[in-house]
Amino acid sequence: MGRWKPDARGRLAQAALELFVERGYESTTVADIAARAGVTERTFFRHFADKREVLFGDPVEYNGVFTDAVAAAPADASPLDAAALALRAAGKWFEGRHPYARRRAAVIAAHPALQEREQVKRLHLTEAIAAALVARGTGEAAAALTAELTSVAFHQAFTRWVTADEESDLGDLAVGVLDELRALAC
Amino acid sequence: MGRWKPDARGRLAQAALELFVERGYESTTVADIAARAGVTERTFFRHFADKREVLFGDPVEYNGVFTDAVAAAPADASPLDAAALALRAAGKWFEGRHPYARRRAAVIAAHPALQEREQVKRLHLTEAIAAALVARGTGEAAAALTAELTSVAFHQAFTRWVTADEESDLGDLAVGVLDELRALAC
Incomplete structure (x- = not known):
């Protein structure tokens, strides 16, 4: 790493x-x-x-980490399985970035203007994931909801990751949150 | 109505x-x-x-529509069942506001500064619902995820509601989206 x-x-x-x-x-x-x-x-x-x-990187690069993984998912993967691959890819992309991500998160939490910007980044990511799912044949409504679930899993995991001292694996955390969501909903 | x-x-x-x-x-x-x-x-x-x-009402009143319903849920209701009651309460609150909500949504969609503000409103609602769940005994992590699911269900339903011509029931739509989320995740 x-x-x-x-x-x-x-x-x-x-x-x-x-x-x-x-x-x-x-x-x-x-x-x-x-x-x-x-x-x-x-x-x-x-x-x-x-x-x-x-403090906000290139959205095309950042969203592409998730959407490329969705596009590369096996044709028979369910929308949520494709989303899980995107979470793994994002975890990999963040490897080595934990110290920066922790300090960045602290600064953003302290400034409402930056929190707003962070929310917009999240919205655009969610929309990009939905579009990537539609491109592989998922219906509009299911794509929108799967993208929201992916976004929830990623951002909850990210919040835990940046508040943790040790460098746990963000991909593991995110897939774990997806399982927690399943357990809550089922 | x-x-x-x-x-x-x-x-x-x-x-x-x-x-x-x-x-x-x-x-x-x-x-x-x-x-x-x-x-x-x-x-x-x-x-x-x-x-x-x-274009953004009193957040204490608005969030209170959801959080009062969570607080009033029967003690044996699951977190997600309490959330469904909040969605019903919100649907009721929006009765008669469809024409205004439609026009407001169109203006917000056309202005990035207003979209940002709308995202912040959504974040604060999610946090308020999570806090209301914690207050009735749900653990922090489950409360955060249930609040996110509630927020996803509400905002997806709201998007459908304001783009629909006829005045369908927002509460019905939102509980329907919650069921779609369950179907996707299970």
């Missing part, structure tokens, strides 16, 4: 996170973040529309 | 909705909304912090 090596976006996010913790979100400027990451403001704005966006 | 009689908050929301449809969200000011509702700007700001808030 290799350590995550950040690119320019990742370095800007790391720099922003350090500064938000040190000075607070409000008191940190885009210029501060760019300087800490060793890039120009212009580079910052090539990657992010504004300061609030810096 | 009586028609919903709006109070000052409701009149401001109705006025805002008309203006957002007529002129667009960006071009409408708080002064415009207050004038249309026949109140002063000061009255507007007694009820809402800013223009974005005007």
Whole structure:
């Protein structure tokens, strides 16, 4: 399990996170973040529309982790089984990112504007998973509900993962939550 | 099924909705909304912090519709059965509000800033339901997941309700979605 090596976006996010913790979100400027990451403001704005966006990675890449796994699921997998494969893929993608994810979650929890943005990210992920399920033949209504269940499992597991000290496997946690949901509903 | 009689908050929301449809969200000011509702700007700001808030009712009242029903559920009701009672109560609360809810949903769908606010409203409702379940003895983890399932059922049903022409019963739709979730998960 290799350590995550950040690119320019990742370095800007790391720099922003350090500064938000040190000075607070409000008191940190885009210029501060760019300087800490060793890039120009212009580079910052090539990657992010504004300061609030810096803790939110490329949605195409992020949602793609889930939707590629759904698309690659065996043709005879049920929608929920395809969703479980997406949760495993997401767990793998987050390997090595636990320290960053923990600090990021703490900063987001402390700032309503960032919490809002996080909710929108979750909504877009849910919609992307639903679309991926429809693309493999699931009906619209079942796809929407399966995507919601996947999103619930992932975000509940993520909340447990970032509040845990030890680095447990996010994929295991998420599939475990899916089983808890089954137990509740059945 | 009586028609919903709006109070000052409701009149401001109705006025805002008309203006957002007529002129667009960006071009409408708080002064415009207050004038249309026949109140002063000061009255507007007694009820809402800013223009974005005007389509979002009192969260204590709104969340209370769900949480009061959870609290009033029979002691031997399972968490998910208590949740189903909350969905019925919410359906009842929305009776007579279908025309307003439809127009409101269309305006929200057209404005990312309002969609974000709607997601936050959903998050707070989910948290409130979880807290109500914990208060009646459900464990934290089961309460969080049951609240998420309730929220999924409600919001999926709500989406169907506001896109439907005829006034179907929102409570029936929501309990129906809960059954669909059960069928998917079991």
